[in-house]
Amino acid sequence: MPKQFHPVAEITTTSGYDGEVRLKPLSRFSIEYILKKSLQIGTSYDSLVSLKLEKTIGLGKRMRFRFEGIDSHNKAKNIIGKTIFASTNADDAINLIGSDLLGFNIVTSSGTIVGKLKDVMWLPSNDVYVVFNGEKEFLVPIVPEIVLSVNYEEEKILISSIDGLIN
Template sequence: MEDLLKVGVITTTHGVRGEVKVYPTTDAERFPDLEYVFLDTGREKKQLYIQNVKFFKNLVILKFKNIDNINDIEKYKGKELWIPREEAQDLEEDEYYIADLIGMKVVTEDGTSVGILKDVMETGANDVYVVQDAQGKELLLPAIHQCILDVDIEKNIMTVHLMKGLV
């Protein structure tokens, strides 16, 4: 399991006082409760303390302490923001962190290998799991109870039922 979980990506700056627009990869309402995030600079994970949080359309606007100029933050466009797992929100039953699902082995109920879960597409109605087989072909599985039978985080295995029309 990952020690850090991605919560967003800096899309651009906002104004000239060091604020940034962030595309959230978690529930946007979570940001006011965060004290700090780790900025992945590409070379290191730099801890930044959050001074202010605002919302604009589907984005979160963050102001970090001690970053008061657009020039100090502009170089981090496109960089990811992370939090420690222990700071993450509690999950409901049948909810998982995407970071825990990526790389998971996917098998059918009879144990036949389907492939490896490569991505999760968040569509609104339900997530869609992107599974890649040994030949590199992608299979899209809806994250619904009729299709996803079991997720075992400890064993890193997802058991699925391949519904008619999916294969």
């Protein structure tokens, strides 16, 4: 079962005297989830505390964030190094790239076992699974046409049987 909250960013530094912070994104969905989802902050799933975005300043890589209750430089310094978690649903795309999938078996729709998920690479056009079968690695694009389903109970990811993908 996918987690209810997914890590999306790490607070890296303060910016200014009004409690603004800068973030290191942990996935391509980070900014979208921070702006649209309910948030939690903490160092692990066991220590999460509710967090609400007050406003954003700037655009792109220079974007700064201010959260409710963090209104001074000192309060902002206290949250450096903590992780921001966003609420997720079972069908959210971010569940296809979580670190909890590492070690899952990759199986084609025809039943062929491709290998185990070794890593997830975050590339400009789309993310890819790095799959290792004991001899060599395969890159599997994480797109709806290829990744059909994720089964958390069986620790299995089902992919399409496309010619040339794993040959």
